[in-house]
Amino acid sequence: MPTPLVELVDASRVYDAGRVVALRGVSLRVAPGESLAVVGPSGSGKSTLLHLLSGMDAPSAGRVLFEGREPRGAGAWCRLRARRIGFVFQAYHLLPALTAWENVQVPMLGVLAGARRRAERARELLDRLGLGRRLHHRPAELSGGERQRVAIARCLANGPDLILADEPTGNLDTATASEILDLLSEVRAERRAALVLVTHDAAAAARTERVVRLVDGRVAGEERR
Amino acid sequence: MNALTLPAADLRRRPLRTALTALGIAAAVSSYLTLVSLSQGLERGWIASLEGRGVHMLALSRDTVEVMASSLPEALGPQIAAEEGVVQASGEMANLIRLELPGAGTLHVTVRGWPPDSFKWRSLPLGDGRPPAPDEPRAIVLGVTLAGLLRLGVGDAYALRGEPFVVTGIAAPGGVWNDRALFLPLAAMQDLFDRPGQVTEFSLQVARPQDAAFVADLTSRLEGRFERLAFLESGEIAGQNDVVRTFRAFSGAVSWVAMGMALLIVLNTLLMSVTERTREIGILAAVGWSPGRVLATVVVQGLLLTAVGAGAGVALGAFSLGVVLRHPTLGGLVEPGLHPEVVVETLIAALWVGAVGGLYPAWRAARARPAASLRHG
Numbered sequence: 001m002p003t004p005l006v007e008l009v010d011a012s013r014v015y016d017a018g019r020v021v022a023l024r025g026v027s028l029r030v031a032p033g034e035s036l037a038v039v040g041p042s043g044s045g046k047s048t049l050l051h052l053l054s055g056m057d058a059p060s061a062g063r064v065l066f067e068g069r070e071p072r073g074a075g076a077w078c079r080l081r082a083r084r085i086g087f088v089f090q091a092y093h094l095l096p097a098l099t100a101w102e103n104v105q106v107p108m109l110g111v112l113a114g115a116r117r118r119a120e121r122a123r124e125l126l127d128r129l130g131l132g133r134r135l136h137h138r139p140a141e142l143s144g145g146e147r148q149r150v151a152i153a154r155c156l157a158n159g160p161d162l163i164l165a166d167e168p169t170g171n172l173d174t175a176t177a178s179e180i181l182d183l184l185s186e187v188r189a190e191r192r193a194a195l196v197l198v199t200h201d202a203a204a205a206a207r208t209e210r211v212v213r214l215v216d217g218r219v220a221g222e223e224r225r
Numbered sequence: 226m227n228a229l230t231l232p233a234a235d236l237r238r239r240p241l242r243t244a245l246t247a248l249g250i251a252a253a254v255s256s257y258l259t260l261v262s263l264s265q266g267l268e269r270g271w272i273a274s275l276e277g278r279g280v281h282m283l284a285l286s287r288d289t290v291e292v293m294a295s296s297l298p299e300a301l302g303p304q305i306a307a308e309e310g311v312v313q314a315s316g317e318m319a320n321l322i323r324l325e326l327p328g329a330g331t332l333h334v335t336v337r338g339w340p341p342d343s344f345k346w347r348s349l350p351l352g353d354g355r356p357p358a359p360d361e362p363r364a365i366v367l368g369v370t371l372a373g374l375l376r377l378g379v380g381d382a383y384a385l386r387g388e389p390f391v392v393t394g395i396a397a398p399g400g401v402w403n404d405r406a407l408f409l410p411l412a413a414m415q416d417l418f419d420r421p422g423q424v425t426e427f428s429l430q431v432a433r434p435q436d437a438a439f440v441a442d443l444t445s446r447l448e449g450r451f452e453r454l455a456f457l458e459s460g461e462i463a464g465q466n467d468v469v470r471t472f473r474a475f476s477g478a479v480s481w482v483a484m485g486m487a488l489l490i491v492l493n494t495l496l497m498s499v500t501e502r503t504r505e506i507g508i509l510a511a512v513g514w515s516p517g518r519v520l521a522t523v524v525v526q527g528l529l530l531t532a533v534g535a536g537a538g539v540a541l542g543a544f545s546l547g548v549v550l551r552h553p554t555l556g557g558l559v560e561p562g563l564h565p566e567v568v569v570e571t572l573i574a575a576l577w578v579g580a581v582g583g584l585y586p587a588w589r590a591a592r593a594r595p596a597a598s599l600r601h602g
Contacts, residue, residue: 048596056511057596074594075515082513093508093599097234098226105226107512115227154512 003068004029005162005194006053011062012217013048022048024217025062032161035188035195037205040214046198049214050164053196054085082111086155086193088184090167092147094139100126100150101135107157125153129183145176149183156187163188163195169204181207232526235502242501246494247534250575253490254538257483258563258571259545264476265567266559270401279348281434282444284314284427287455290467293319296423299411301451302340308450310432310443315343316424318414322386327376334371335406338414344430349408354379354394362413366394370404385409386417401560429456484574492582495527499586506590507598516591523590527583528576535575539568 007030013023023045030036030053038046051057052064055077063070066084071077081087094103104122112118126135129149139147148168155163165184169177181204188195197208205211206225213221236243284305286295302316318338323331339345341359349356349366357364365385367377372395377383381392390409397404415421433439444456499506509519543563550561590598 051596054511056599057594078510078513078515080513081511082515085513087511089511089599093504093511095231095234095505095508097238098231102226102230102234106231106509106514109226109228110515110518111513118226158513 002031004065005032005034005067006030007065007068008049008052008059009063009065011052011059011064013045013052013057014060022217023052023059026214026217026219027062028212028219030162030194030196033192033194034210035185035197035208037197037199037208037211038214039199039202039205039211040220042200044214045217046214047166048217050087050166050196050198053162054081054087054164056081056087082107083158084160085162085164086158086160088148088151088155088163088165088168090170092139092144092151092171094147094150094154096139099136099138100131100142100146100153103139103150104153104157107154111158122153122157125156126150128187129153143176144172145179148172148176148180152180152183152187156191159191161191161193163193165195165197167198167200169199169201177201177204228521229525229529232522232529235505235526236529242498243530243533246498246530247537249490249494250531250534250579251538251541253483253486253578254535254571254575255541255545256486257480257574258539258542258567259549260479260483261476261571262542262546262563262567263549263559264472264479265564266561268472268476269560279344279430280428281431281458282429282440283457284429284447284451284454285457286425287453292425293321295425296420297425297427297454299415299422299424301454302424302427305427305429305447305451308443308447310439311447312430312432313344315340315345315428316411316426317343317345317428318411318418318420318423318425320414320418320425324371324375326374332371332374332405334368335402336414337406337408338411339408340411343411343428345428346408349396350398351394352397354392356408357393357410361391361393362410363388363390364393364410365390366396366408367392368404368406368408369395369397370401371407374405388413388417427454484578488578488582492585495523495530495583496586496589498526498530499523499590503590503593503598506593507595510593510595511599520584520587520591523587524580524583527587528579531575531579531582535572535579538575539563539571542571 008026008028010025010027011023012025014021026049038049040046048057052059055064055071066080071080095106101122104125105118108118108121112121123135126132129152131146131149134142134146142150168184169180172180184195185207197204199205209225211223212219285292286297289295299316302314305311305314320336321333322336324334326332341357346356352369356366365383367375372378375383377392379392379395383390383392396408415423431440431443440458447456506519546563550559
């Protein structure tokens, strides 16, 4: 088997001095270009798993490897998130003070040199996602579907190898959710990026190559298609 | 988009919050500026009152803290003047008294008594009238501000400590203390204050005031000859004066206290601002911003806020100072006006405070785990 892009090795995460256990000894490998859905009831540890995979949180026990190596410290994870990992959140998490265009440029600061190049790339991404006419709108002036498109454009800003999506359709109506999932699938295929999709939606999970079920912080089952 | 876009946009997004924050900083800067200007203005006013025109050297009672309280025999004047290198020695008396103003209120003014033949009369710039003649023991010259406050002009009568005097001149020597001073013949002053034959100091003119070696030698000779006296060059007067030293210590203490208050206000304000933006800072970390970049953004935002607040604070401080100095008693003690160096010093201090005040909240924001920050709020 080739070296996984990202891997959890017997990872656990506890909060409140051990009173809350979010993940219990989870091991998971994500191959380059693979699409994977993580499903499970609320509180089963799905979002925590994504946070560990992106270095946004650290395991209480166990290890997280990226391309077979354990990134050393917060700085190394920051560099990975800036250049290799893109994140899409259920609540969009756009910066309310900035326009759609500026939000997409945020990850490029410090990665892509030149304000004009950043602006041009952000425009291309937003055009690609059908928001070419909404560049100068702030998040509050956009619909839920449009906000999530902006968030996807931001996630793609630096050409990630790994896309982590945490309930990306959780706040959207069925039709918009379907559009967003189509978009995610397309851009993932275009870039040959790996996708880890946390979802409650069976239809969304059905679009991926592998489904991992989490229950009470443990892997309770896995299905390949 | 550049490094300033996000901090500036964040400030614009919450105009009320930004305005209130800037107002808090403005209040701190304005307090700092007003307090420092008041204490330094007090010092400058006092120094200006000490530095007489045409005075090369001052002879004071040795070890006396306050010149006005000292007593020296007037008869020492001719002995000092007789020393080689001394051109003139003018025995003088100075005092601080309270005058009743027409209408309401009182005013503290400096009273200076000079002998009729003193060079001080010749160097006093008169706007109107003339100095008292040698045969006019009950004549006075008023500083221009004092004349205005007392509503007196040349030829008017004025009762000083119950004694009748006539105003013979209006002088404009410059400086708040001097323009509110009252000048009269030494004999009349000794009589008024029951100190016959006494003076508080001697003003000297020397032969070669620009020749440092000559002045040093003369000072040494005079101090050897008159052991109860200290001889100071005019440039040393302020530095050697205990009252000025006290003002300077006060001014320094006020500056530090005001700076501490400003630091606490900025720190508290930025800490609240950063706490409110915890989730946004989490987003920045989630998209790969390094702790250094997050820290720089928060510090830049603090500096932007501080710059806006400091600008407003300078305007507010100038206004406050003007209002405070309208009080007749305070206005008579403090040299008015915002000095450019104080404004520049205040702006530098404010930006320093903004940077330092922003560092802790920025450090706190930068070290938080993104996942924890995103769960916030």
